[in-house]
Amino acid sequence: MASHIPDILRKHNSAILTDWLAEQARSFSRDTRARDDTPALSARFLGELADATAKGNVDDVDGEDFREIRALLEDLSRQRGLAGISPRDTAMFVFSLKKPLFARLRQELSGDALVDEMWSATTLLDRLGLLTTEAFQRTREQIIERQQQDMLELSTPVVKLWRGILALPMIGTLDSGRTQIVMESLLQKIAETEADVAILDITGVPTVDTLVAQHLLKTVAAARLMGADCIISGVRPQIAQTMVHLAIDMGDVTTKASLADAFAHALKRQGLTVVRAVKS
Amino acid sequence: MERIPILRMGRFLLVTVQVDLQDEVVQALQDDLTAKIVRYGARGVLLDISALEMVDSFIGRMIGHLAAMSRILDAHTVVCGMQPAVAITLVELGLSLGFVRTALNVEKGMKLLNEAIANDDPHGLLDAEDDERPL
Numbered sequence: 470m471a472s473h474i475p476d477i478l479r480k481h482n483s484a485i486l487t488d489w490l491a492e493q494a495r496s497f498s499r500d501t502r503a504r505d506d507t508p509a510l511s512a513r514f515l516g517e518l519a520d521a522t523a524k525g526n527v528d529d530v531d532g533e534d535f536r537e538i539r540a541l542l543e544d545l546s547r548q549r550g551l552a553g554i555s556p557r558d559t560a561m562f563v564f565s566l567k568k569p570l571f572a573r574l575r576q577e578l579s580g581d582a583l584v585d586e587m588w589s590a591t592t593l594l595d596r597l598g599l600l601t602t603e604a605f606q607r608t609r610e611q612i613i614e615r616q617q618q619d620m621l622e623l624s625t626p627v628v629k630l631w632r633g634i635l636a637l638p639m640i641g642t643l644d645s646g647r648t649q650i651v652m653e654s655l656l657q658k659i660a661e662t663e664a665d666v667a668i669l670d671i672t673g674v675p676t677v678d679t680l681v682a683q684h685l686l687k688t689v690a691a692a693r694l695m696g697a698d699c700i701i702s703g704v705r706p707q708i709a710q711t712m713v714h715l716a717i718d719m720g721d722v723t724t725k726a727s728l729a730d731a732f733a734h735a736l737k738r739q740g741l742t743v744v745r746a747v748k749s
Numbered sequence: 750m751e752r753i754p755i756l757r758m759g760r761f762l763l764v765t766v767q768v769d770l771q772d773e774v775v776q777a778l779q780d781d782l783t784a785k786i787v788r789y790g791a792r793g794v795l796l797d798i799s800a801l802e803m804v805d806s807f808i809g810r811m812i813g814h815l816a817a818m819s820r821i822l823d824a825h826t827v828v829c830g831m832q833p834a835v836a837i838t839l840v841e842l843g844l845s846l847g848f849v850r851t852a853l854n855v856e857k858g859m860k861l862l863n864e865a866i867a868n869d870d871p872h873g874l875l876d877a878e879d880d881e882r883p884l
Contacts, residue, residue, distance in 0.1 A: 652837060653833065653837070656833030656836055656837065657833050659833070659853070660832065660833050660853075663853045663854060663857075664853075665853070665857075687840045687841075690840045690845040690847075691833075691836040691837050691839070691840040692836070693845075693851060694828075694831050694835075694836040694839055694840065694845070694846060694851055695831045695832075695833065695836050695851060695853060696828075696829060696830075696831070696851035696852040696853040696854075696857065696858075697853060
């Protein structure tokens with residue numbers, strides 16, 4: 470026997486839509502951004518749902534018949550994900566349809582037919598809800614991935630301080646992937662500018678363990694192979710203590726407490742001095 | 750087999766590697782270089798590897814050996830113009846060549862050599878011997 474759901478959806482379209490919108494308005498948290506395009510989307514969704522279910526398979530949401538619905542929901546989830554709306558509010562778009570739809574089912578049907586249709590409607594809406602949540606999750610993951618990439622690129626600038634002096638202020642945790650990028654961009658810049666001295670500033674590195682120290686020493690060794698000297702600056706008191714406790718040997722690498730000290734040292738190495746301007 | 754040219758520039762020898770180093774080429778270079786250091790009484794060797802794009806552990810070690818041999822023959826050695834990728838590879842291979850002096854380009858390498866020699870021999874006593882030594 471064909472399902473009654475499409476017929477009921479069509480017959481009570483405007484009533485269901487009104488109830489649904491009221492339901493959505495109630496269930497949404499105070500965030501109003503979700504509501505701007507909701508009426509139009511909801512009306513479209515109801516129409517598409519009636520069309521899809523009329524084709525026969527009421528709960529085959531992965532099938533061909535539901536392609537339009539899936540596209541609509543994924544689009545909606547993506548937009549809400551990008552707008553920073555909570556997953557709960559995004560999922561409630563579908564779940565809040567249950568109450569108005571069930572009310573109409575109860576009005577139209579009775580007995581076994583009612584139970585059967587309730588079951589198919591629940592399954593259908595649950596699956597659509599899951600679909601929404603999955604799409605939402607995917608969008609958020611894409612955002613996180615993009616931000617990670619941005620951070621990776623943003624956090625490794627190589628700055629020219631003076632002719633022949635480069636500085637590399639490092640921010641954030643140093644793992645192998647980041648060190649590789651840091652090393653490559655620094656060496657590239659050394660080759661381009663023919664800088665004699667590079668200052669690695671680790672003020673923004675929260676912790677230095679044996680692995681991070683090893684990464685730093687590798688960078689210093691590679692720069693030295695190219696003919697540039699490295700100074701490590703921005704060693705905080707706790708980090709100095711940790712390094713001694715971990716018995717990290719920095720070899721003959723010059724270390725300085727602040728970037729200013731390192732810069733002064735680099736200038737001195739270049740044979741430059743800074744003098745106070747004489748007041749006339 | 751290709752041979753790498755060794756140019757004499759006053760008290761120094763200039764070795765410019767323009768081809769990718771094959772193992773036997775390096776072997777021949779070691780022979781040639783040591784022979785010429787002795788023959789010309791060279792005080793310094795500039796090894797320009799700016800055209801070298803790829804190294805393996807063997808070549809890396811050979812660069813170290815070249816520097817060590819020159820030093821035994823009392824010639825200062827400066828490796829110049831190492832490409833970033835080569836430097837990274839050597840470090841990853843664990844070859845930091847700690848005892849080798851390095852410079853960014855030939856010009857800076859030459860300056861480094863001049864300084865080293867000025868330290869060794871401030872009065873230029875060793876320069877008097879300008880003739881080739883007999884083989």
